[in-house]
Amino acid sequence: MRLSPDGGRTFPRYRGGRLFERQLQDRLPSQPATIPTCDPETGMSRLLAADFDVHKAQALHAPDPHSLVAAQAADFAALIARCGGRAILDGSPSGGRHVYVLWQRPLPHAELNHLALALARRYSTCDPGPMSSPFGQIRPPGAPHKTHRGRLTGWMHLLIPLDQALQAVNHPCGAQTWNRLMQELEAELAATAPIIRTGPGLPEDLLDCSLDDSGVPWLPQSGGRRPIRRHLEQIAVHGTWRRHSYPSASHARQAIVNSAAAAGWRLEDLVEAMATRRWPWLARAYAKYSPTQQHLRLHTEWQKALAGIAEYRSERNGHTREKPSTRGGAPPSAPSMLITRWPRPLQSKAFSQQPDSYEAYQRIRIWLNAVIIAENDPQRRKRWGRRLLSVRKVLRALGAAAQMGGGLEPHFGVRSLSLMTGLGWSCVARVLQLLREEPAADRLIDLTREHHGTQADHYTLTIPAPYRHEALWRRWRAGNIEIIHPGLWDLAAGAAFVYQALLPSVETTTREVIRLAGIGSTAGHRALQELAAHGLADKGAHGWRRGTVTLDDVAERTGTTARRQQWMELYREQRRQWHEVLTSRQAAAQAHRNEPCGQRPIELLLQDGPPGHHGDPASLAGQPPAPPAEFTSALQLLRRELGAVILRTVQQWTPTRATAAQTDGHQPILGSDEKGPAP
Template sequence: MLLYNSQARCRTLVVDVDVPGAPGLELVHQVVALLERCGAKVVVDRSPVGKHHVYVPLRDGLSVEDSGALAKALARRFPGVDPLPHTTGATSGCIRTPGSPYKDGSGYQELVTPLDTARRVLMMRNGSEVVGALRRELTEELALGAREAMELARPLEELEGAVLDAPFVGRVMAPRLVSLAQEGLYREAGYGDRSTARMALLCGAARAGMRYEDVVRRVEDGRWVGLVELFQNANKPRVLLGKEWKKALAFVARSQGEQKSVRHCNTSEAVEVTRGEHRGRSEDDVVVDEHRFVRRWRAVLDEVEAVEFSGPRGMHARFLLRALAAAAHQSGSRHVEFGVRSLSLSLPVQPSTVSRVLADLREEEDPWLVLVREAKGTRADLYELRIPARHAERAERAELPRGKVHALRPVFRELGVVAALVFEAIERGAPSTETARVRAAVSRSAAYEALGLLMAWGLVERDAQGRLLAVPERLGEVAERVGAALVVGLLVERFAAERRVWLKRLSRHRVPEEWWSAVMREGPPSNAAREPERVSVA
């Protein structure tokens, strides 16, 4: 049944209780009690799966905006009420009435209210005083909806800008949400209905730094076919996606104030290391110098890594040093305190292999890094990047590299490290396969095989003159298609669980506070506390 007539007026307000079973029945009682307090006479029906509709017939019609606002206000007051029937527009808003066959063919919509009572309610209907009382009852919810509408009226670019500037954006989406987007199995993902699952997925996408066009692109090219399944009951899914994306942005923007930005994101406290700077220099000047040093370190490494770290065993060292450079830029210092689990996310190896490669690098006679402090408790090993003395002259004349430094980007966990090196060489301007092979320091056969793989996935193209061009904007899409993004997300969750276990273990074996720490904090005990009490003997 359509909820709006040809004049776009609603003659029956419907409360869609989208919760089955006993919890849904309890929710229906709460909704009906509220409506009856407002003087309303209602009709109730039930679906074969135990969900309910509560009908409020009206003498005077409501506009699309007024009925939609009331439906949303009821949904805010009673989580589990779906406002969708009243918010999809005057031409598409509809509801399944008593006697209608259910969508899965399992039965019919059944009238719960006695037939004579339902007939009398439909004939008499509810006057405007009932609608007025309902508005007074839902004053706070209606005001919240009005403020939200004003917020959502802001341009999409402005909303996205507010979210993308947040300090927590850029994280990997949770594997549960990635699977939900790909498969659409919302109950298996832990959500009771499609609407809640959609909002969770869109909020996750916003927190991961995506824009609206990124979400639409994933739907259109088939990567997020599960999201299409979550919109299967919507008459205009594209319009609804736009509305819900704005709601997700508004929710994430409101919650971003609760997130804390940490400069040294991998440590719980700052690492103070003195390097002989003048006391008068500002902290920003020191950070700039540190970034300049790391870039010079990278420039020297780029020139010699193919020779010093040749062969398959050298691949791990090359990408681990890249990961350390990226970590140094992130922390704004040549001193890096990242655990082996965090570093292994940038490599296709286990954390134990990262530990072994780090040990090999620091034990060299003239190493690229030195161990400043060993790990203790929750603190990881502290390393300092250094330019080997044998390359001091080279460092003076090295041209500082531009752009970001990358370790192993997620897609190359599946495509391989050789493909990563060839892609990097092309990204830095290598125009031909031979040039890319030389810069990547790989064999000719491996380079041609990697190039074929990159071109097959659209990561490398040729221009009109036949020169090779990298297409880095496709890296994320291909990573999702080959499953690499999901693998990284699963590793993030696994490492987080392992850290929780480690912290719990540390808390059980915490060393008691030394006596002198208490003295330094509270002062020496009083004489009365030091001297034993004297007992007189009669």
């Protein structure tokens, strides 16, 4: 901690040859003190400190600066709670507020500074100063505030119960909280990030466009989603409007969609408003179409709304422009909206658009984005068919294996992947075959080397060309790629993905859980019911959250722990047997190479006839004088194409059933290397 030499105005490390930095002690300091917000040596921190300052509120001429500061600090703390995390809130005698968010892992200071700048853009009283430098300082709860005329003005005091503060310290926020917070602050983060252009000839002020978790574009707005225009909301509810404003129902319907898109709504928000009967007329306006046409019509008009807004905003500074169409239907040709901003660069150097310029772990993140896009691609889902869930499990296992190896080539065989997915090794092999036999432009994995000896097939994670731009555009998901825990092996289809979508302390609506899991409605409800039956999910007043029962307990109760152990022992024995086969083959090959007369030209061998019967005419009675022509042709073909060598060895030669009963000779075997499946 640092002590202030001037009553709390500044907190230098050195001044006048004196060191004002001290070790933390059990007792409170007697003068104003601060703690660092970051480790300057590593540039990493587990603390995000948001400082809501009364002076900034006064500079805005707010009628009640203290109330404004308190309201914005409380709003940010509520935002952290909605994202699934916990925050610590304290106050100063002057009316200021601090909100502290602790993270499970140290994060780069550049990312935390970027986040602080985004918060300052959303909250007018938020000062990003404590996070603006790796040497930043902030007064913690319990620290003396300031001294005035030799007297202490007070202390920083907690504004939440002590047990809640201890819970926040003992259970810091994880990757899911970080990801949700990034999505909530999408617009603010984009406004402070460097721009990467991805299309030729794009206007300077062309609209930014982001993607939600389902891959659908939307337009995030500073401050979050806003209500649509009042008269349009009345139309969405009652279906009445002035004909001179909207000449037809399709015009009115498109106007509602346009307003929702411009106000920062996602397409799923619009669907929810119709499904919950908040907008009954709009729901009826789409209900006249078949379910398939409804889906197509809604997505078409949503994309048209985004394109129209982009065209309008990109041309608003021009001298002339055409009025954008407001009628429903197919969107007109519009300028590309593919201008993206990297929301949080992980390094100081600028990134290029090619995945090859990233570090290995970053390229794995981009590949995972491509996997998520593929899982929501209707054509690919149809191609995968009933193996969809198995394919998703295997792909995540490959991603986890790549993370373990630190590269894009996971060196895991089908049996190792089996233990990571809960699928049998033969099922994993069929899924890998399905993935590697997809069209070359759509492959998520490429077979770079087939199995040989003890080495399994080698695959490389690849990003399909149709998904490349969108995969680069999306945010990277933090944390390790999750594999399927044995406790979820025997539960309903999709239960593993539903469980991963649940949060431990924040309730999520059923609809949102199913959307995040990426499965159908029926399967999602069945999975939630089964998870609840095992204590892995609890339903509260506002939705679902993770239960208190651990996955290890469920695995023990359902017997999957024992099954996994049996599989491990079986696979270990299969590997041992395979290694013995390889060793015996190598020994036999070496023995044949050591025999001086072990090889004969193929022409002489064919003239000799079956080996072991020379000089015994009786044994050759009733046999043809030479092997069949097909056998001879096959041997010659193998020698010419594969370089085979004939060895006189111990295996029985049975060219036909008739001759097999009359001979006890030996079959020539090929001296070329044989390959079998690697465990």
